[in-house]
Amino acid sequence: MWTALLSKELRECGLFAGLALLAQMQLLGSGMDLPLIPLLSSGRGTEIPFHAKRAFDVMSDREIMFITIAIISAIVIGLNQTLMESWRQTSLFLLHRPMPRSQIFLCKLAAGGLILLGTSALPLLIYCLWAATPGTHASPFFWSMTEPWWHSVLVAFACYLGAFLTGIRPANWIGSRTWPLIAATGMALGLKLAPVWTAVVYAGLVALIACLVISILNTTRHREYP
Amino acid sequence: MSDETPPNAIVVEHLSKSYGSKWVVRDLNLKVPTGCVYGFLGRNGAGKSTTIKMLTGMIPPDAGQVRLLGDEITTISPKTRSRIAYMAEGHPLYSWMSIGQIVQFTQAFYEHWDHKLVDQVLDHFELSKKQKCGRLSRGQQAQVSLALAVAPDPELLILDDPTLGLDTVVRREFLEALIQLIQSRGRTIFFSSHVLGDVERVATRIGVMVDGVLRVDCPTETFRESVRKIVVGFEGEPPDFPGCEGLVTWRKVGTELELVIVNWGPTQQAIVESLEPRWTDVVDMNLEDAFIEYTRGSKRSLPIFHRENHRVDRAAV
Incomplete structure (x- = not known):
């Protein structure tokens, strides 16, 4: 049943996941001089793929674009997974299946996580491997330089969970409904950009993600499905 | 067994x-x-x-x-x-x-x-x-x-x-x-x-x-047979109905008095006869009629029809 539910979720998010993947491939492909659509790319020029520092003022345009695409796609996927189900009233169909409610929603979150890995982490990994290959660019490369980019994937996942919680939360849109999304995005970006140790950033993001998952499971247990 | x-x-x-x-x-x-x-x-x-x-x-x-x-x-x-x-x-x-x-x-x-x-x-x-x-x-x-x-x-x-x-x-x-x-x-x-x-x-x-309250819980046949509409005819303006056990609602329609009663029997009949009507008719109802009579509120009578409607607390069948 996990396979069936995962396939359903992946299929339902296919369009947005595809668009997000294309956007990241165009962005990071341009950074490798291999853009999907050359007309939309100004070329890599003398750009340095990864920097040694992680302060906001030295974030490259490409890194800013990468995190923007990752966050937007995460929010769209989180809302799509929840709002579509309640608008079509298919939650009544789904939640009556003989599977614990917590497992149904964990499966949805797993599908969302897989989509984010596929649309953000996978293109980033390819970009990192390209940058790690000698002779591809005239700048030093250490894997530690890629760390801020990986934080971005975690930030996107926190935003996804915030959007998911907003989607299932029984509150007024013009009211408190969007608070989880706003709070998750603000806190995750704050952690990423704050001048603190890397370990603190990771610990903070993991704690935020854990809080959001617990809150999601708690909401699904107590909310009404009208 | x-x-x-x-x-x-x-x-x-x-x-x-x-x-x-x-x-x-x-x-x-x-x-x-x-x-x-x-x-x-x-x-x-x-x-x-x-x-x-x-x-x-x-x-x-x-x-x-x-x-x-x-x-x-x-x-x-x-x-x-x-x-x-x-x-x-x-x-x-x-x-x-x-x-x-x-x-x-x-x-x-x-x-x-x-x-x-x-x-x-x-x-x-x-x-x-x-x-x-x-x-x-x-x-x-x-x-x-x-x-x-x-x-x-x-x-x-x-x-x-x-x-x-x-x-x-x-x-x-x-x-x-x-x-x-x-x-x-x-x-x-x-x-x-x-x-x-x-x-x-x-x-x-x-x-x-x-x-929001479960008023009836019984076999279908029992419900249908229990709810009766009693039409009582008078020469002039009908009197107000004094009430009886099982009364769901009553209303005046011209010179007639319409009663909806659960478990119509000799007690209720005696009360109706005490009003000295010209005639009394007990109407059998199908489930739909019985349901409508049992559940509809007093809003259904528009003033144009010159009906007076009276709701009574109902007892579950």
Whole structure:
């Protein structure tokens, strides 16, 4: 049943996941001089793929674009997974299946996580491997330089969970409904950009993600499905 | 021979739900015996759908408890849930899936799945597995939902207004198939409906919700036979009715007095005769008439009809 539910979720998010993947491939492909659509790319020029520092003022345009695409796609996927189900009233169909409610929603979150890995982490990994290959660019490369980019994937996942919680939360849109999304995005970006140790950033993001998952499971247990 | 009575498929105790200060369901107590076809009736907003959603665990109650097939709904195990089918109002299906895909998707959740039965039901309704759910008519969606509901061979089927929006022919076909598939196996059906004719034909027992309170819970036949309309004729203006046991409502219509009474008998007859009418007529009612008389409020009489209407506290049948 996990396979069936995962396939359903992946299929339902296919369009947005595809668009997000294309956007990241165009962005990071341009950074490798291999853009999907050359007309939309100004070329890599003398750009340095990864920097040694992680302060906001030295974030490259490409890194800013990468995190923007990752966050937007995460929010769209989180809302799509929840709002579509309640608008079509298919939650009544789904939640009556003989599977614990917590497992149904964990499966949805797993599908969302897989989509984010596929649309953000996978293109980033390819970009990192390209940058790690000698002779591809005239700048030093250490894997530690890629760390801020990986934080971005975690930030996107926190935003996804915030959007998911907003989607299932029984509150007024013009009211408190969007608070989880706003709070998750603000806190995750704050952690990423704050001048603190890397370990603190990771610990903070993991704690935020854990809080959001617990809150999601708690909401699904107590909310009404009208 | 065993004296044991079959256990109740549904047990509801003191179930209540309110939104703000308004009680949608208030202190509902109900037992549905195994093998029973229970018709759950009520006007719009009477609390039927909320009750059904509380029965299936989709809405948590404010108070009270629900047990389905012996399991408390808040802690119901997946195994027990697999023995219960639920068809939600409007028959929600994933519009992007084909019938074949939704059958395959639903099947993945059940240990026991009767492929042959699904094929037979789809074949009976002339549905192809290649058809997209989003392109099906409302009646066809109901038919697909029925196929999905019966395939795991459920012991209890809960249906929220399953024939809502279906035309007469489709409705009849749907109900006949439902009865054939489920009741012949001694299964329990709990369904809400607005179509009294369907309920009359199918249900062995009915419950009537009025303003969130279960006013009637009895065999269908008993309800129909208990509620009587008494038309009393006078020469001039009829007098006010003094009231009697079982009186649901009374109103003046020209020179006539119309009474709706539960369990019409000699006591009530004596009270009516004490008013010295010219004539008295006891009108037999079908389930629909009985239901309407029992549940409609005082708003239904417009001043233009020059009717006076009086509501009386009703006692459950």
